[in-house]
Amino acid sequence: MSDAALKDKAHHAGxxxxxxxxxxxxxxxxxxxxxxxxxxxxxxxxxLNLTNLVLQNSYIVIMALxxxxxxxxxxxxxxxxSVAGFIGAVAAVLMVKYGVHYxxxxxxxxxxxxxxxxxQGYWVAYxxxxxxxxxxxxxxxxxxxxxxxxxxxSVGPFPPTFQKLSSGFIPELAPGVGGLYLTSLxxxxxxxxxxxxxxxxxxxxxxxxxxxxxxxxFFVAKNVLLFGxxxxxxxxxxxxxxxxxxxxxxxxxxxxxxxxxxxTTIGRQIYxxxxxxxxxKLSGIKxxxxxxxxxxxxxxxxxxAGLVFAARLNTATPKAGLGFELDVIAACFIGGASAYxxxxxxxxAVIGALIMGVMNNGMSILGIGIDYQQVIKGLVLLGAxxxxxxxxKRS
Amino acid sequence: xxxxxxxxxxxxxxxxxxxGVKALSDVTFTVEPGEIHALVGENGAGKSTLMKVLxxxxxxxxxxxxxxxxxxxxxxxxxxxxxxxxxxIIHQELALIPLMSIAENIFIANPPGRxxxxxxxxxxxxxxxxxxxxxxxxxxxxxxxxxxxxxxxLVEIAKALSKKVRLLILDEPTASLSEKDSAxxxxxxxEFKAQGIASILISHKLNEVSKVAxxxxxxRDGRTVDTLDCHQGAVEEDRIIAKMVDRDxxxxxxxxxxxxxxxxxxVTDWSAFHPLHSDRQVIKNVDFEVRxxxxxxxxxxxxxxxxxxxxxxxxxxxGQKITGRAEMDGREVDLSTVRRAIDxxxxxxxxxxxxxxxxxxxDIRKNVTLANLPAIAPGRIIDDIKExxxxxxxxxxxxxxxxxxxxxxGKLSGGNQQKVVLSKWLFTDPKVLILDEPTRGIDVGxxxxxxxxxxxxxxxxxxxxxxxxxMPELLGICDRxxxxxxxxxxxxxxxxxxxxEKIMRAIMRKGEQHPMEALA
Numbered sequence: 001m002s003d004a005a006l007k008d009k010a011h012h013a014g015x016x017x018x019x020x021x022x023x024x025x026x027x028x029x030x031x032x033x034x035x036x037x038x039x040x041x042x043x044x045x046x047x048l049n050l051t052n053l054v055l056q057n058s059y060i061v062i063m064a065l066x067x068x069x070x071x072x073x074x075x076x077x078x079x080x081x082s083v084a085g086f087i088g089a090v091a092a093v094l095m096v097k098y099g100v101h102y103x104x105x106x107x108x109x110x111x112x113x114x115x116x117x118x119x120q121g122y123w124v125a126y127x128x129x130x131x132x133x134x135x136x137x138x139x140x141x142x143x144x145x146x147x148x149x150x151x152x153x154s155v156g157p158f159p160p161t162f163q164k165l166s167s168g169f170i171p172e173l174a175p176g177v178g179g180l181y182l183t184s185l186x187x188x189x190x191x192x193x194x195x196x197x198x199x200x201x202x203x204x205x206x207x208x209x210x211x212x213x214x215x216x217x218f219f220v221a222k223n224v225l226l227f228g229x230x231x232x233x234x235x236x237x238x239x240x241x242x243x244x245x246x247x248x249x250x251x252x253x254x255x256x257x258x259x260x261x262x263x264t265t266i267g268r269q270i271y272x273x274x275x276x277x278x279x280x281k282l283s284g285i286k287x288x289x290x291x292x293x294x295x296x297x298x299x300x301x302x303x304x305a306g307l308v309f310a311a312r313l314n315t316a317t318p319k320a321g322l323g324f325e326l327d328v329i330a331a332c333f334i335g336g337a338s339a340y341x342x343x344x345x346x347x348x349a350v351i352g353a354l355i356m357g358v359m360n361n362g363m364s365i366l367g368i369g370i371d372y373q374q375v376i377k378g379l380v381l382l383g384a385x386x387x388x389x390x391x392x393k394r395s
Numbered sequence: 396x397x398x399x400x401x402x403x404x405x406x407x408x409x410x411x412x413x414x415g416v417k418a419l420s421d422v423t424f425t426v427e428p429g430e431i432h433a434l435v436g437e438n439g440a441g442k443s444t445l446m447k448v449l450x451x452x453x454x455x456x457x458x459x460x461x462x463x464x465x466x467x468x469x470x471x472x473x474x475x476x477x478x479x480x481x482x483x484i485i486h487q488e489l490a491l492i493p494l495m496s497i498a499e500n501i502f503i504a505n506p507p508g509r510x511x512x513x514x515x516x517x518x519x520x521x522x523x524x525x526x527x528x529x530x531x532x533x534x535x536x537x538x539x540x541x542x543x544x545x546x547x548x549l550v551e552i553a554k555a556l557s558k559k560v561r562l563l564i565l566d567e568p569t570a571s572l573s574e575k576d577s578a579x580x581x582x583x584x585x586e587f588k589a590q591g592i593a594s595i596l597i598s599h600k601l602n603e604v605s606k607v608a609x610x611x612x613x614x615r616d617g618r619t620v621d622t623l624d625c626h627q628g629a630v631e632e633d634r635i636i637a638k639m640v641d642r643d644x645x646x647x648x649x650x651x652x653x654x655x656x657x658x659x660x661x662v663t664d665w666s667a668f669h670p671l672h673s674d675r676q677v678i679k680n681v682d683f684e685v686r687x688x689x690x691x692x693x694x695x696x697x698x699x700x701x702x703x704x705x706x707x708x709x710x711x712x713x714g715q716k717i718t719g720r721a722e723m724d725g726r727e728v729d730l731s732t733v734r735r736a737i738d739x740x741x742x743x744x745x746x747x748x749x750x751x752x753x754x755x756x757x758d759i760r761k762n763v764t765l766a767n768l769p770a771i772a773p774g775r776i777i778d779d780i781k782e783x784x785x786x787x788x789x790x791x792x793x794x795x796x797x798x799x800x801x802x803x804x805g806k807l808s809g810g811n812q813q814k815v816v817l818s819k820w821l822f823t824d825p826k827v828l829i830l831d832e833p834t835r836g837i838d839v840g841x842x843x844x845x846x847x848x849x850x851x852x853x854x855x856x857x858x859x860x861x862x863x864x865x866m867p868e869l870l871g872i873c874d875r876x877x878x879x880x881x882x883x884x885x886x887x888x889x890x891x892x893x894x895x896e897k898i899m900r901a902i903m904r905k906g907e908q909h910p911m912e913a914l915a
Contacts, residue, residue, distance in 0.1 A: 205780060206780075209780050209783070209784070211780070211783050213799075213801070263776055263777050263779075264772070264775050264776055264777065265768040265769070265772045265775045265776075265777060266775065268761065268765075268768060268777065269768070271754075271757070271761075272754055272757075272761075272765055275754040275755075275756055275757055276750070276751075276753065276754045276755065278750060278751050279750070279751050279752055279753060279754060279765075280754075280765070281712070281733060282709075282710075282712060282733060282743065282745060282751055282752070283733070283765045283766040283819070284710075284732075284733045284734040284736075284737045284766055285765075286734070342754070342756055342757075343756065
């Protein structure tokens, strides 16, 4: 073997080792999916089940995006489940009882979510009251308010157009062939191509400035895999009923938050606040305002999640949103966010949410009772975080 | 030789390294039974490090050399091991819990009682006895937060006495005490001496040291310079000072021809109050000025108010009720937030780079651009290639030693971390830089590089303010040196006329006579 090839090989191994943490969660997700695919005799990846998996977990993923930012700034929001339930209740009262059109009703709900986030963020950011306490209070308040405005009853059903938010699918432009929804497949394929194109463009830019760090072979393999997975997933989705509306919303939000956290100044500053608040402040960053804004953002996303959930059940119940905060927070930590702040990725939080979702779904198919499901989920959370801490200590 | 045989404590050939810095090299230090042994030296000379080695804060194995206590070699794994033998250290920052009573504080670690149930009567009685011993007339039930610093210091000593103390170590015990409280404390030490308890006294106040000490050991740059015996004729303060300071300044500082222009930054009548105690004025109507191309040093002891002054100017980052006028280039500027201070052309390089300067978990690149993100982010979207180019540029200019700009700053040596912090502030293109202890905790080679950078900044027409507790470096590179004490400037020397003795005397004798007389 030539010298250069040897060096190249060592380079590949070193790169993988250094980035194992980054890809570790993704590998875990695949491992868990393959495991359940095998033990459920292929039920997990059936188009119907896959579509359900998306619908069941969309609201957790949406809230995890907001929670990630809150956790990155070094805080926590325990109220998101209650807020989501409360907003669902408000939406039901507005649309069902008062007959408000679904567009203004939705807007009112999102603004209300933002105001709730602002109210909590104000105490956390400017009065320095620990977020744990403020949002614990919020959790109780909004759980109570949801119960109050629903008068303890379930309210529904929602107008059919509003239900489409969760149970609708994107319109098909072309007639289906062999039970395939071609538009959905096309959208998925185009998305995959765009992602791969963006990756290659970024790579070309890096190479032009001689700053590429990833080995080329690895980069190509990664993109081929990415393309394959997205197209395969789109194919599965397309062979059931097409692409759910909520999947479109979720994907757009994931892309938006990934962009904000990695490429914008505000994202950079949020990480700086969580990494070292005092240093950030002395560097001219308005730390209080950023903390405040992450809570406002969380409120809006919790409201959106509440709407999605209510639309999915087609009714608002006083119990809606119960315990959501735990799944959302667990998703962020499984996805590698640090409880001390400053560390965490959007991709990680999404993967964390999917790991939780696949486990819920897989265990339900297997007929494992809700009791042991919780035990297993708890242990997975602890295990994932322990592994992460262990890896950090070792490096 | 005979004395050394009976020594209570013998520390031999102690060396201690931190990453890239040698804090102690081959220090030898002995304490006789029932002796008061003073340890003096400049800030950073290694006094506290030596005491941390002795008390087990730095456990056996993390240093070289041997500790012999009571005739036996000891290998302390932690502080409880040294305490068990009666070596008790009282730190400069008191370790009392403010919202607990005096009695609870004294017996916090092992309260008397059975099966974990505290015998309150016994605690009360024994606290009273201990308080009587240290001459403190307070009820054992008084909360620590309700008594002054001087009395808190006595509580710490009472706490030490509650254990079987053989060697008491006091780190700057009188730094925050009034004259009267200091005198009482020193009398107490003499009383302990009569009872056979030995003490190590770390202090900057040489008049106190020469009053009570039997012997004085001088540390400089992590080495023992000399041990003076106070019983063989009086030890003059000048002699101690001469040993504390280093005279060889020739080759440690790069040469520069100062080209000093018109005043660029000026504050007048600047006042600031303590952030918690709103009636305590910490910065007292100070006037200060720096000129284009000038390096101004601010000398003083820790706690003189230098950092507080700088941070209160830099966006009101310290203190409350801040008043005063600030001018940049002859125009009044608003420095009320950090952002405004940066925009006005001011930069403050903190003394505490780990806690206030760096995002330790982030890479060099992100740290360098943090204070000036708009410059690499047109439309608020970060241009990663431009950012990389900026970071690489500073890496080259500042000689930051790293394998790439993607390296975590937490993993760099102190000197390289400091260069990252400097890069961050240079990238904001300031007119005036305030450097607070810019060479603290970094090795000699890196210090030289930092001095070169400072010189370049001055040559580029920037105003440089340098706060430092290391007088040789102030003398080595400053055009003018201001001396601060207790929140006010008490002296000013042109760089050429200043000497370490003059500055030291201005600071040290502050308590005894008016500082301006001392300078004369």
